[in-house]
Amino acid sequence: MTSPYRLARNFLIVAAITLATALLCQPARADNAQPSVFASVNATWLHGPGASFPVDLEAGGNAKASLSPHISAVGGLFFGVTHSYLRYQGGLRYTTTDVLDHNFNTFLGLLYRGGSIATLQPSELAPDAGFGWRPWPERLPNLIVGGEASVGHVTSLVEATLGVRYQFSLK
């Protein structure tokens, strides 16, 4: 278990990324920023050096703001239900959307990620990739399913998630 000081410090780093995002969004058109928060449930797999457990169920939240049609700032905080940990991440993504179906998109990005237990330490930069999909955009437009995987720059630990989101638009 990491110290409360380190946990607070790393959470502040993620918060700083989120604040920087908000400042960067200021010049953007309000209707283009598309800020949202999400209620989140994940199945998260860990693989690689130091992975002390293979999978956990997580509950938490995400937030995002679009800086342009192709660049988004994102953040997330999750609680691992089985192994009782906090996991956080924040970063930037380059997004690509299906022109004919805006309910599916993929992304490449760079995260700063970490967590409250040794397995999820140290906090580090991690390239990530993933996708999101609204399976029922007419009936359930706020429901999203998707997946994401990142590889730690320092630890080479792979974190992979499949998740369900419920989106709350803030605009």
Next chain:
Amino acid sequence: MTLQEWFNKAIGEEVDLEKIIDAAEAGEPSLKPVLESLRGKIQAGLDPAAVLALVKAGLPEVLDIAHGVIHPADHPGDGM
């Protein structure tokens, strides 16, 4: 080549001009009279280059909105 085909080729992707104009009207109400004029010119089959010149010269906001329609800012994957 129709205006639609010309726009598709120019932008490199399939676009819906009517949808773009509708979005522009919704996002920028003050542009409505000009956009109605633009829609009329498109429906009348005005030379595509002339329409695009009109858009570039007088309505840069339309290009911004067009890009937003083609590549929306709301991506489902941002929640992951």
